[in-house]
Structure formats: structure tokens, C-alpha cells
Amino acid sequence: MKRVLIISGVVVIAALIIAAGIYLRTRRPAPAAQPSPAAGVPGGLPSAGEIPGSTGAGGGASTGTSAEISINKPALGYVVLPSGEIRYVQPDGQVVRLTSVSSTVLSTTKISDVLDAKFSFDGRKVLVKAGDSTYIRWSVYDIDKNSWRQLSIDAADANWSPRDYRIAYFARRVSSASLTLFDLSFNSSRPRTLLTLNGEDLTVSWAGSQRLLFGEKASAYVPGNLWKYDLQNGALSLLREASPGMSVSWGNGDSGILFTGRASSRGGTLSLINKDGVELQTFSFTTLASKCNFFTVGTSTLERIVCAVPRDTRSFSLAALPDDYFKGVLNTVDSFYVVDPRAGSLTPLPAATALGADASQISVRNNRVYFINKADGKLYGANLGN
Amino acid sequence: MKLFKKIFLIIILAGVVSLGLALGAKGQTAPSVWITWRAATYTPADYRGRTLPIDNSNIVAAVDVLDRGRFVDLSQQTIYWYVNDSYVNGGTGMTRTVISVPGAADRGGLSIRVSLPDYAGGIAKTMPISVLSPQVIIQAPATESSNKFTIRGLPFYFNVDSKNNLNFAWDVAGNKPSTYNDPELLNITLDSATRGGTNIPISLNVTNPNGTFETAEANVSITYQPQ
Numbered sequence: 076m077k078r079v080l081i082i083s084g085v086v087v088i089a090a091l092i093i094a095a096g097i098y099l100r101t102r103r104p105a106p107a108a109q110p111s112p113a114a115g116v117p118g119g120l121p122s123a124g125e126i127p128g129s130t131g132a133g134g135g136a137s138t139g140t141s142a143e144i145s146i147n148k149p150a151l152g153y154v155v156l157p158s159g160e161i162r163y164v165q166p167d168g169q170v171v172r173l174t175s176v177s178s179t180v181l182s183t184t185k186i187s188d189v190l191d192a193k194f195s196f197d198g199r200k201v202l203v204k205a206g207d208s209t210y211i212r213w214s215v216y217d218i219d220k221n222s223w224r225q226l227s228i229d230a231a232d233a234n235w236s237p238r239d240y241r242i243a244y245f246a247r248r249v250s251s252a253s254l255t256l257f258d259l260s261f262n263s264s265r266p267r268t269l270l271t272l273n274g275e276d277l278t279v280s281w282a283g284s285q286r287l288l289f290g291e292k293a294s295a296y297v298p299g300n301l302w303k304y305d306l307q308n309g310a311l312s313l314l315r316e317a318s319p320g321m322s323v324s325w326g327n328g329d330s331g332i333l334f335t336g337r338a339s340s341r342g343g344t345l346s347l348i349n350k351d352g353v354e355l356q357t358f359s360f361t362t363l364a365s366k367c368n369f370f371t372v373g374t375s376t377l378e379r380i381v382c383a384v385p386r387d388t389r390s391f392s393l394a395a396l397p398d399d400y401f402k403g404v405l406n407t408v409d410s411f412y413v414v415d416p417r418a419g420s421l422t423p424l425p426a427a428t429a430l431g432a433d434a435s436q437i438s439v440r441n442n443r444v445y446f447i448n449k450a451d452g453k454l455y456g457a458n459l460g461n
Numbered sequence: 462m463k464l465f466k467k468i469f470l471i472i473i474l475a476g477v478v479s480l481g482l483a484l485g486a487k488g489q490t491a492p493s494v495w496i497t498w499r500a501a502t503y504t505p506a507d508y509r510g511r512t513l514p515i516d517n518s519n520i521v522a523a524v525d526v527l528d529r530g531r532f533v534d535l536s537q538q539t540i541y542w543y544v545n546d547s548y549v550n551g552g553t554g555m556t557r558t559v560i561s562v563p564g565a566a567d568r569g570g571l572s573i574r575v576s577l578p579d580y581a582g583g584i585a586k587t588m589p590i591s592v593l594s595p596q597v598i599i600q601a602p603a604t605e606s607s608n609k610f611t612i613r614g615l616p617f618y619f620n621v622d623s624k625n626n627l628n629f630a631w632d633v634a635g636n637k638p639s640t641y642n643d644p645e646l647l648n649i650t651l652d653s654a655t656r657g658g659t660n661i662p663i664s665l666n667v668t669n670p671n672g673t674f675e676t677a678e679a680n681v682s683i684t685y686q687p688q
Contacts, residue, residue, distance in 0.1 A: 207506045208623060209622055270532060275523050276512070291511065294510060296511075297591055311530055398511070401508060402598050403615070
């Protein structure tokens with residue numbers, strides 16, 4: 076009898092452990108009970124109206140040596156290599172290399188109606204989108220081979236993996252959309268369908284090299300969902316549901332920046348989220364996720380965030396976001412900051428701020444912040460430190 | 462010894478109940494219904510935002526269901542579609558439908574509802590969609606130092622496939638200039654006598670000749686400030 080009881084006890088304990096495991100696995104993680112840091116609170120970030128160095132709307136004065144225009148021509152997309160070499164795509168589709176001593180046109184091929192250009196993680200390939208509202212053409216330029224390849228894909232948007240030559244996009248079908256990966260390492264490669272949905276007007280981005288985030292295109296006027304697809308095990312999960320204006324900027328780690336519009340269709344909030352969509356911190360300043368980017372310094376793996384924050388906080392909070400910004404109804408003059416999410420600190424970047432730019436495509440390389448000024452389409456650079 | 466047996470029996474019972482509840486909770490994860498849609502209105506090809514509907518435009522709506530970590534094949538499911546609580550379409554495998562946005566009486570918003578009465582005991586979802594008006598934006602600098610410059614006029618949310626199906630009417634300080642290949646782009650050359658500090662009022666009216674009341678106007682003022 077004693078043996079039976081002991082065996083029963085062991086079985087019960089095992090059952091309880093299994094039950095607890097299943098429960099923990101299936102429950103949705105609760106949001107972190109972290110209050111939004113307020114100005115003056117130790118470790119907190121200053122509120123949007125109290126950003127250090129803010130001078131209100133309008134252009135800033137140049138500080139001279141630490142900030143300058145890097146390319147005195149409009150650029151649609153760019154990359155800065157560790158060597159300091161800059162590669163960029165002109166609006167006519169030509170690809171140009173710029174070093175400290177020379178400027179070289181790598182691809183002389185002109186492309187009509189170029190809409191967008193994105194460099195791969197290492198700057199050796201360029202994905203170019205061209206066309207009009209009725210027909211979109213995609214091509215990729217291999218800088219090492221000096222060759223163009225036309226891509227037979229029907230997609231409204233496509234994005235490079237942050238660590239290799241795969242692109243992700245939604246391929247449009249007659250009555251469906253396929254989440255697709257296309258490895259552009261080789262000319263013989265073919266697209267690979269991951270998922271087929273009935274969904275309409277979807278867009279996909281990378282959250283690290285093994286996760287994709289997808290959902291509806293963002294608008295302040297309609298709610299959207301944000302889904303996560305794990306490339307390693309095919310797991311799908313819903314990160315955010317029924318929120319307007321959502322857009323994400325992701326680093327190489329497990330956290331990203333999420334902009335969410337308000338139910339009033341005006342303004343929005345910016346927060347740091349983890350890979351499960353759990354909010355780690357709500358920033359007390361506001362900007363679009365596309366105006367922020369993650370970066371590391373030297374050999375450190377700790378990611379910091381650089382953000383361009385509109386100085387005219389009132390106009391920004393009254394705008395329908397991101398709609399008004401993308402249309403050009405709202406243009407911004409930005410102040411630049413480095414956010415250390417662990418310390419909760421915010422460091423102003425006066426050299427970049429002094430440029431008085433409306434920043435997009437922000438990146439950091441060799442202790443300098445680079446961005447394209449939406450106002451003139453040109454690439455600017457400024458020292459991070461001062 | 463009897464007390465010992467009773468305690469163990471209670472523990473066994475508690476364990477079985479816990480296991481059953483946990484497994485039950487896992488099995489009862491509700492399916493997620495996802496309505497997506499695309500408005501058939503015009504936006505510029507480089508616009509990164511969402512294309513939104515206007516009165517009398519069409520929307521293609523689609524439904525997906527996520528259940529147990531996978532999107533479900535709905536081809537054999539009965540699906541019903543409703544707009545503002547009125548039935549519009551339905552049938553087996555009707556995963557998408559075309560919805561005509563009603564006229565001005567319903568401006569401000571639509572409510573699309575999809576129902577799958579036979580799936581998991583019946584599931585449904587409602588999606589609000591804002592209905593906007595056509596819009597036009599003039600992209601131009603506040604000040605201009607050159608006496609020759611180009612500005613751009615961008616129409617949004619017109620009920621056409623291409624900007625070439627719209628009428629662009631530019632007005633520059635009372636003059637009615639013509640555009641050439643691209644109606645969006647207007648090249649402006651100021652008279653050599655134009656003084657610094659002069660404000661140049663510019664307006665653009667865009668109309669859909671095939672759309673009732675589909676029109677929008679934008680106004681800007683550029684200050685000529687030669688260096």
C-alpha cells in the first residue's frame with residue numbers, strides 16, 4: 076500500500092509540474108508594471124515639451140565642423156560602410172560610391188520612376204522599386220558583380236533581412252497574399268512561400284534575422300493588427316490587436332520601438348517592446364518609429380537608440396499619424412537624442428540637431444549619425460559625441 | 462495511516478483537476494478573426510501610408526482566422542458579410558467580398574462585420590473603417606531663392622486608377638499655367654522684375670471628371686527670397 080501511495084504521489088507531483096508548465100506556456104505575458112517615466116523622475120525621460128536643447132519649431136543654427144551635408148545631391152537610399160565609404164542611389168537610379176578622395180558612379184544605368192532604394196545589410200546589393208500607381212517593378216543591383224537582376228515579383232513593399240541577402244514581402248495573388256522569402260544570394264534562387272493568407276494591403280518587416288512582423292499598412296484612421304512569424308519554427312502569434320497607426324523599428328536584439336496612434340486619430344505614443352509585444356517602457360517623447368534606429372558602439376552588444384524628435388510637439392500631437400507625415404501635410408524640424416533604454420537616459424545630439432532637418436533613414440556608423448533630410452532629399456552626417 | 466491515505470487521495474484529486482483545467486484552458490484558446498481590406502482609391506505610388514476609401518468607392522475585404530497557431534483553410538466554411546449591420550454577401554468559402562461605400566449619408570465611417578456561424582460554435586468580427594474625402598497636397602518650400610523652381614501637387618483618395626484620369630487646375634498668382642508630361646509637376650519661372658520678399662500665392666484644384674463631387678483644393682504661399 077505504501078508503495079502505491081509513493082508512486083501515486085510521484086505521479087501527482089509530475090502532473091502538477093506539467094500542468095504548471097502548460098499554464099505558463101499558454102498564458103499571455105502580463106504587461107510590465109512599469110510606469111511611464113516622467114520628467115524629473117530619476118531614471119525617467121523628459122517629457123516631449125521639456126526636451127533638453129529644444130528651441131521650438133524652426134531651423135537651427137549650424138555648429139560648423141561637427142555636422143555637415145554628406146552628399147550635395149538627393150539620395151533615395153544609402154549605406155555607410157565601416158571604412159567610411161558611402162554608397163547611395165540617386166533618384167535617376169544610378170548607384171554612386173563616395174569615399175574621402177573620390178566619387179564613382181558604380182551603376183550608370185538610369186531607371187525611370189524610381190520610388191525607393193534599399194541597401195542590404197553589408198551594402199553590397201541594392202533593392203530598387205520603380206513604377207507608378209498601376210505597376211511596380213523590382214530589381215536588385217549586385218555591386219561586386221556590377222550586374223542588375225529583374226525580380227519577377229508582384230509586391231507593394233519588400234525589405235532586406237538585417238543579416239543576410241533574403242528579402243521578405245507579401246506576394247499579391249488574384250485572391251490571396253503570400254508571405255514570401257526570396258534569397259538573393261544567388262541568381263538561380265527562387266521565392267519561397269511561408270504562408271498564404273486572404274489578407275489585403277499587408278506589409279512585412281524584420282524583427283531580427285529570425286522573426287518577421289506583419290500587418291496592415293498603418294493609418295491613424297483605422298485599426299490594424301501586428302503579427303509575429305517565427306522563421307525557425309513557423310509559430311504565429313498576434314502581438315498587437317486593433318490599434319491605429321502602428322509602425323515598428325527593430326534592432327538586432329529582442330526589442331523594438333513601436334509607434335501607436337490614438338483612438339482620436341491624432342498624435343500617438345512611442346514605446347519599447349520586447350519580442351512578445353510586451354511594453355517595456357513608454358517614452359515620454361513622441362516621434363514616429365521610422366525616425367528612430369538601434370545601434371551599437373565598438374564591440375559592445377548593448378543596443379542604444381537614436382531618435383529624431385519633432386520640436387513642434389503641438390503640431391505633431393495634433394496630426395493624423397503617420398498619414399499626415401507620409402503625405403507631406405506635416406513636415407518636421409527634428410532634435411536628435413540617443414536613448415539608453417537600460418539606464419533610461421536621454422542624451423541630446425546638438426550637432427545633428429543644429430542642422431534643423433526633417434530626418435528619415437537614420438543610421439549610426441563610426442560615431443556619426445547619418446540621415447536623409449526629407450526637406451531636400453540630401454544625406455547629412457553629424458558627430459554623435461560632443 | 463488512514464489520514465495519510467486521505468491526504469494523498471486529496472492531492473491526487475487536486476492534481477487531476479489542475480491538469481484538466483490547464484489542458485482545458487489550452488484547448489479553449491479562442492480563434493482570432495482578422496478582417497483586412499484594400500480601398501480602390503488613388504494614392505501616389507511613393508505614398509507609404511494606407512489607402513483609404515471615399516464615398517462611392519469600392520473596398521475589397523477579406524477574412525482570415527488564426528486557430529491553434531495556424532491560419533485556417535476557410536474554403537469549406539460558411540461566411541456572411543455585413544455592412545453597417547446589413548447583410549451584403551455570403552456563402553461557402555466567401556473569404557473576400559467587394560463592398561461599395563455608400564454615399565454622403567454614411568460619411569464618417571463604415572462598419573464591416575464578418576460571421577462564420579459554423580466555425581468553433583460561431584465566430585464573428587466587426588471592423589470600423591473611416592471614410593475620408595479626396596485630398597490634394599502641394600509640396601513646396603515656404604521660401605525659394607531661385608527664380609526657377611518646380612513644385613508638386615499630390616492627389617489622394619480619388620476614385621480613379623491613375624492621376625492621368627484627374628483634372629489638375631493650377632493657379633499661380635492669378636495665372637493659369639499648364640503642366641506638360643506629368644500633371645503633378647509644375648515648373649515655375651518668375652519674372653525677372655520680381656522683387657525679393659514677394660509672396661507668390663499658389664493653388665491647385667483637382668477634380669475627378671467622372672466622379673460626382675470628387676474635388677479637392679490646396680493653397681500655399683511661397684516667398685521669393687533671392688540670395
